[in-house]
Amino acid sequence: MSITQEILANSPIGRDTPRVDGPLKVTGKAQYTADFHFPGMLYAVPVGATIANGRILELDTAAAERMPGVRAIFHRANIGKIFRSSLQPNFQAVCEERRPPFEDDIIRYYGQYIALAVADTFETAKAAADAVRATYAAEKPNVETHLEADDDPDEVATTFGPWHRLESQRGDVDAAYTSAPVKLDQTYVTPSETHNPLEPHATTAIWDGPRLTLYESSQGIVNLRGVLAQMFDLPNENVRVITKFVGSGFGSKLWPWTVCPLAAAAARQLGRPVRLVLPRKMMFHAVGHRPRTQQRVCIGATPEGKLVSLWHDYIYQRSMLDAHHEDCGEATPFQYSVPNLRVTFGRAKRNVGGGADMRGPGRVPGLYATESAMNELADQLKIDPVRLRVINEPQIDEGLGVPFSSRHLLECFELGAEKFGWSKRTPQVGSMKRDGLTLGWGMAGCSWIATRFPAAATVELRDDGTARVACATQDIGTGTYTILAQLASHRTGVPLDKVEVALGDTSLPEGPTSGGSMATASIVPAVLAAADNAIASLMTIATGTIGSRFEKRQPNDLAFSDGVMFVKADGPAKGVPFDEILRSANLRLAAGSGKSEATFGNPKPKLSTNSFGCHFVEVTWQPEIARLRVSRVVTVIDAGKIINPLAGRNQIQGAVVMGIGMALLEHTSYDPQNGAPINSSLADYIVAVNADAPPIDVYFLDYPDKEINEVGARGIGEIGLAGFAAAITEAVHHATGVRVRELPVKIEDLLA
Ligand code: MOS
Numbered sequence: 092m093s094i095t096q097e098i099l100a101n102s103p104i105g106r107d108t109p110r111v112d113g114p115l116k117v118t119g120k121a122q123y124t125a126d127f128h129f130p131g132m133l134y135a136v137p138v139g140a141t142i143a144n145g146r147i148l149e150l151d152t153a154a155a156e157r158m159p160g161v162r163a164i165f166h167r168a169n170i171g172k173i174f175r176s177s178l179q180p181n182f183q184a185v186c187e188e189r190r191p192p193f194e195d196d197i198i199r200y201y202g203q204y205i206a207l208a209v210a211d212t213f214e215t216a217k218a219a220a221d222a223v224r225a226t227y228a229a230e231k232p233n234v235e236t237h238l239e240a241d242d243d244p245d246e247v248a249t250t251f252g253p254w255h256r257l258e259s260q261r262g263d264v265d266a267a268y269t270s271a272p273v274k275l276d277q278t279y280v281t282p283s284e285t286h287n288p289l290e291p292h293a294t295t296a297i298w299d300g301p302r303l304t305l306y307e308s309s310q311g312i313v314n315l316r317g318v319l320a321q322m323f324d325l326p327n328e329n330v331r332v333i334t335k336f337v338g339s340g341f342g343s344k345l346w347p348w349t350v351c352p353l354a355a356a357a358a359r360q361l362g363r364p365v366r367l368v369l370p371r372k373m374m375f376h377a378v379g380h381r382p383r384t385q386q387r388v389c390i391g392a393t394p395e396g397k398l399v400s401l402w403h404d405y406i407y408q409r410s411m412l413d414a415h416h417e418d419c420g421e422a423t424p425f426q427y428s429v430p431n432l433r434v435t436f437g438r439a440k441r442n443v444g445g446g447a448d449m450r451g452p453g454r455v456p457g458l459y460a461t462e463s464a465m466n467e468l469a470d471q472l473k474i475d476p477v478r479l480r481v482i483n484e485p486q487i488d489e490g491l492g493v494p495f496s497s498r499h500l501l502e503c504f505e506l507g508a509e510k511f512g513w514s515k516r517t518p519q520v521g522s523m524k525r526d527g528l529t530l531g532w533g534m535a536g537c538s539w540i541a542t543r544f545p546a547a548a549t550v551e552l553r554d555d556g557t558a559r560v561a562c563a564t565q566d567i568g569t570g571t572y573t574i575l576a577q578l579a580s581h582r583t584g585v586p587l588d589k590v591e592v593a594l595g596d597t598s599l600p601e602g603p604t605s606g607g608s609m610a611t612a613s614i615v616p617a618v619l620a621a622a623d624n625a626i627a628s629l630m631t632i633a634t635g636t637i638g639s640r641f642e643k644r645q646p647n648d649l650a651f652s653d654g655v656m657f658v659k660a661d662g663p664a665k666g667v668p669f670d671e672i673l674r675s676a677n678l679r680l681a682a683g684s685g686k687s688e689a690t691f692g693n694p695k696p697k698l699s700t701n702s703f704g705c706h707f708v709e710v711t712w713q714p715e716i717a718r719l720r721v722s723r724v725v726t727v728i729d730a731g732k733i734i735n736p737l738a739g740r741n742q743i744q745g746a747v748v749m750g751i752g753m754a755l756l757e758h759t760s761y762d763p764q765n766g767a768p769i770n771s772s773l774a775d776y777i778v779a780v781n782a783d784a785p786p787i788d789v790y791f792l793d794y795p796d797k798e799i800n801e802v803g804a805r806g807i808g809e810i811g812l813a814g815f816a817a818a819i820t821e822a823v824h825h826a827t828g829v830r831v832r833e834l835p836v837k838i839e840d841l842l843a
Contacts, residue, residue, distance in 0.1 A: 101653065102581040104802060105793075107737035111587060112336075112572040121336040124293040124308040125368050132295070133162055134213040135357050135367040136220040137350065139202035139376055143232035143442040143766020147196045147205055147225055155208055155222040160215040162361055164223060165207040167193040170356050176321035178252065181545065182692055184317035185346045187250055187379060187413050188445040191322060192349040192356075198227065199411035200444045201766040202376025204349060209357050209365060232442035232766030238385040238406040240437025247438065249416035250346075251692070259424040259490050262431030264389075267400035271391025275468050279388065279460035280833035281816075282758035283408065284381040285374065285768070285776055286449050290338020292378050294351045295366040296358035303355055304331045310344040310567050311604030316597045318347045323355060334595040337567040337605075341749075342448035344567070345606045348378045375771035379447025380759055382417045383408040386460035391431075396474045396482045398429040403461060406437045408446065415446035418453030422538050422813075423461055424490025425699060427483040432490075442766045448606065450749065451809040454539060455816075459753075459834065462535035462817035467830065470518075476821065477504050477513065480536055488699030496698040496798035500536060503705045503727040506790055507534070511707035511725040520828040528711040530722075531826025537814030541612060541700040541731070541796070541805035544603035546687040548617040550579055550625045553680045554673035556654075558585040560618060561593040564602030564610055569808055570738035574611050575618060577734055578802075582622035583669075584654035600684060608702075608806040609691065611734060615800035616687040624683025626651045629669055636676040640667055687800075698798050702805045704728040706747070706818040709785075712826035717838050719826075721751050721819065724787045731796035731805035739807055743789045746811025752779035753812065754819035755835050 115121040140147075152164040163169070173191035176184055192204045208219035246253050268274065295306040303325060309315050312332040320330045337344065350369060358365040369378065384407045391400035407417040420434035449455075469476040484501055487494045508514065516532045517523055523530040548562040560579035566572045576590040583590075593599055603613035630646035633639055633656055641649060641658070650659045657666030673681060690696065709723040724747050733739045756777040760769045770776045789811075795803020816834055823841070824830050831840045 103577045103587055104581045104734050105732065108573055108577055108587065108735045109737065110570060110573050111576045111592065112566065123290055123336045123338055124295065124306045124334065125366065127295055127306045129295070129297060129364040132364040132366055133209050133211060133361060134216045135207055135209045135354055135365050136216040137204045137353060137373065138206035138208065138220045138223045139373060140198045140205050140225065141765065142198055142227045142229040143201040143234065145198050145227045145229040147198065148228055149226040150206060151224040152206065155219040158215060158219050158222065160211040161219045162209045162211065164219060165209065165357055165360065166205065167196065171360055173352055173356055174322050174324055176318045179317060181689060182251060183314065184321060185250060185314055186318045187346050187415050187447050188349055190412050192353045200442050201768070202373060202444060204353060204377060207353050207357055209361060234441055234443060234761035234763055234766050236383065238383065238408060238439040240406050241439055243438060249414045254416055256436055258420045258434040258436060260433045261489065264400050264402050264431045264433040267431035268389055268391040268402065271399050272394055273392040273472060275390045275464055275471060277388055277464060277467060277832060279386045279463055281384045281456040281459060282834060283383045284449060284753070284757050285759045286341040286343035286379065287374065287773065287776060287778060288339035288341055288343060291369045291371060291374055292344065292348065292350055293368040294354040295364060296355040297364040298358055298362070301325065302329045304333065305351065305355065306333050307351060308337050308344055309334045309565060310337065310340045310606055311346065312565055312595065312597050313563055313601045314604055315347045315351070319352060319355060322352045332597045334565045337565060339568045341450045342452060342606065343379045345448050345604060350378065371773060372771045375759060375768040377444045379445055381449035382415065382446035384417060384419055384456045386419055386457070388460050388464040390464055390468055392468060392472070394472065396472050396479050398427060398483050400431040401429045402433045404435045405457070406439055408441045408443065409438045410443050410445045411440055413445035417446060417456065419457030419460065421453045421540070422458055425485060425488040426461065426536065426538060427480065428485035428489060429483070443761060451539065451812045454813050458537055458814045459816045462814045463820055463832065466533065466535065466817060466821040476534055477508055480504060491696065491699050493697060493699055496700045497731065497794050497796040498701070498703055499729045499792050499794055500703040502792060503703060503729050507705045507707050507725050507727040510788060510790065513707060520825060528713055529826045531710040531712060531822035533818045533821025533825055534705060534707045535814040535817040535821065536705045537703065537810055539608055539702045539810035539813055541702050541799055542609060542691040543613040543687055543689055543799065544609055544691055545689040546603045546613045546617040547600035547684065548602065548614060548621045549600055549682055549684045550583065550618065550621040551680045551682045552583060552625050552629060552669050552673070554670050554678065556668070556670040557589040557591060558583050559591040559593060561599045562602035562614055562617065563594065563597050563599040564614060565595045565605055567605045569605065569742060570735055571605065571610055573738060574734055575614065578615060578618040579622060582619050584652065608808040608810065610806070611804055612799050612806040613687050615802050615804055617685045619801065620685025621683045624685060625681050626683070628683055629656060629672060629681040632676050632678060632681055633672050639672065639675060700796065700798055702728065702730040702807070702810050704810055706815050708818040708822045710819065710822040710826055717842055719823065719841065722785050724785060726787065726811060727790045727792065728807060728810060729792040729794065730807045730810065731794060731799060732803035733791045734802065734804050736791060739791060740789045742808045743811035744787045746808065747787050747815060748779050748784045750812050750815030751783055753834065754816040758835055
């Protein structure tokens, strides 16, 4: 290992690091998508269908068009050509709803865009959108909540390509289940959920001849560019996507929705910049939701608690159009050891908008079901739920048949139990009291995928002692600006406050999507390699500059540490700071670029790479007034090296608060009459807020996972939500004796 590769003593990696972009945010200087203004800009407001199934017979736009200040009412006849996009190799140009807006007259879900009003002001555009009248041939929508699998082939198309409905299988599940002395067969239901990021979806589209620039609130600018380039028949280099700050996404902004090409098409027709910001209500229609799931878990076990058979069969709701796959069975094959296993799924079409990844897609609902089943089995066997998991800890990933790169789940359980005081738990329902309240204690395990998207980055060392790191990724509020600065500082020795971070612009080197908790793990190799190449370039400069202290040396004789170049034999004390070298060579900068290879989607990895963790939860219950509160949470996460523990704890705490909402509050309900999401406002769609959050203690194990990258960082964000709802429902059972198997837990469920 060369000296440049050693962790520097003053490296910011692994240290609590306040957000480098924090001051911009708290002073209001951070520019979100709708904060960019352009001369001549027009405002667009979509018109959504008021039926969920049927056909448009007639669209009456006359009144809207006559309004002063209205520039156009777009619909199928005048929007211009918009092509479909298709998935490209290596998961490029991913999109959940491929049908371009206005492609046909068929309505498949409530709120599907049928027209777009564009005007000089937002208020006029809104009034014009409201004045558009549609007549429909309406049919009864299917928004039935009970799910029965459609008649699908064994292999189905998904957003990421073909998928086998028999997802995983080993041994003989049926025989093992039949002969198992202990059996559990339960069905768990999770509702549709809506992401509800604080900042709504927003696009500003600007054409300059054959070039399109999009200011977009996006979790994946490079992917978005690939989709929009196809839709408007442009080469990638003619599309530029800019996303400087994002008010979160939770997956709703991962892949492009039809609202974005609408703005671009309108701007093309009118020759003016067009801004489209979705109203909150429309955030429930056509920009994704976590699909409803119904999951059957059958477990066979020995009286001692050893699992002998596990069948996880799940059904999820999908829209009429999209192929979103809610992979609830992703963790089932390896979370615990079991010789006989089968994971299968089915899908049920409904008249709803496209399903989408929502924080912890697949695994979050999936682990709710399987971890709930483990808790119920423990109860049935009179075994402590932690002990049941310890008994069934696997030696390898039994699904893939390969070792784990790094799995410390047992240590998570041990630390969590100790910090929570789990040993004081008395298992009898309602047996624990404090201050007149009944206590309920529950726990669950969790895991999350750890792989990399492809990424490229550049690092520049500059003659004023500063550095610049650039990558076309985006910071969705999770701390990517800070992580990029930390990585560049770590390798170059340039202090954090002298590192400029450039991201959120597709003119920069292609970076990863902010999804799957994979952005950090993906950028580490690219940024470190870019920094190394900048340093290598500096060495060539140093030895090639006449009059330089290193003139007679070879680049190989030199080393670089902490911003200083020196002759290896002499040591850093006799070194020269990099800015001095650049100045004496009359160079502004030394630059390097680097790449990360993708590991996402590899069907046959040599090692199984996942993060693990667990939650311990206390609820309080007052049966007299049916009041349930979450009073205390301990979460332990094993996610490799945590680059920024301050931002990391913040991520996990946020996920836990969201988990309280998932367990007790969140659900999107569809009206059986017209298929409309009924509770489509933040007043009616209840999310957990600060006032619902109890003390949340987050602990990280610190086992760098070198399989993922040389820092050993796997990434966090989603894992904090995984398993959490199962810990709550277990605590609810412990307090009340009621097993709730359909989320969210409602007060009605608990009234005797
Ligand atoms: Mo996350 S659902 O990958 O934004």
